[in-house]
Amino acid sequence: MPENIVLTEATYYILLSLYDPQHGYGIMQEVESLSRGRVHLAAGTLYGALNSMVEKGWITQLPVEDGSRKKDYQITALGLKILKEEIERLRELVTNGDAIVKGNNND
Amino acid sequence: MTERMTKYRWFWVWDFEKEERWLNEMAANGWTLAEVGYCRYTFERTESNEYTVRLEMHPYDEDYINFMEQTGAEYIGRVLQWIYFRKESRLGRFDIFSDLDSRISHLSKIHKMILTLGFANLLIGVANLLIGDANSFTAVMNLLVATLLMYGVGRLQGKIEYLENERELRE
Incomplete structure (x- = not known):
């Protein structure tokens, strides 16, 4: 039985923003724009998260172009699988939440 | 200029x-x-x-x-x-850490560093005391430094515990 992984908001949004290759600052901007300014990802937190996700094989670092200091990252097949499972889990949370807390959205 | x-x-x-x-x-x-x-x-x-x-x-x-x-x-x-x-x-806004996990791991690194230094001072202090009175001044200094560092360890421990309690409920 595989462990039931619950991603943090930062991890979730980083994986999502790496659907296409992206560098560090690009990820921060992408996450901010996806969440309409709600999620602010700080650089140190992002750096740590990127390194541990590379170690786990959820994302991969693309070859660095000559003369560029920017490292691009992209989600791997494993990362995508984890992201999809997380989307399912979030769907369950929202469905259950809506079903029980009925009508409270309309007040 | x-x-x-x-x-x-x-x-x-x-x-x-x-x-x-x-x-x-x-x-x-x-x-x-x-x-x-x-x-x-x-x-x-x-x-x-x-x-x-x-x-x-x-x-x-x-x-x-x-x-x-x-x-x-x-x-x-x-x-x-x-x-x-x-x-x-x-x-734009400038922070180094944006969630509890990374804040806790930063504090833990500092905690570990001070704890190691504190223990080193304690060991050296005790060793100097055992060796004899020629080193007793150094020994007392080492033990004072160790005490101070242990105070720092306690302060950091408190901060870490506070954030860990918070993390029970939120990110």
Whole structure:
């Protein structure tokens, strides 16, 4: 039985923003724009998260172009699988939440 | 030539947040940190709040500094394992950590470092005491330093526990 992984908001949004290759600052901007300014990802937190996700094989670092200091990252097949499972889990949370807390959205 | 001013200040390692607050108060008054050394802070005249200053315990790592620079932060310098950054306020908010997990792991690194130093001083102090009275002054100094560091360990422990309690409920 595989462990039931619950991603943090930062991890979730980083994986999502790496659907296409992206560098560090690009990820921060992408996450901010996806969440309409709600999620602010700080650089140190992002750096740590990127390194541990590379170690786990959820994302991969693309070859660095000559003369560029920017490292691009992209989600791997494993990362995508984890992201999809997380989307399912979030769907369950929202469905259950809506079903029980009925009508409270309309007040 | 930009106007400069140097101040000498001492901060305990476990009070790094206080140090950061002070640096940002200086920045709010139009004095932004430009260089750091042991207890030495050199500021340059800027607009008030033109910059936000942050510091972090992080082993020297060019890759990390590159990364921070690409996000718009400027590397000011380092003292031992502490690195200092600043970022222009117009480029947006500047924090190094944005969630409880990364804050806790930063505090834990500092905690571990002080704990190791504290134990080393304790061991050396005890060893010096056992060797004989020629070293008793050194021994007492070591034991005093160890006590102080253990106080710091306790302070950090408190901060870590507070954040860990918070994390039981939120990120």
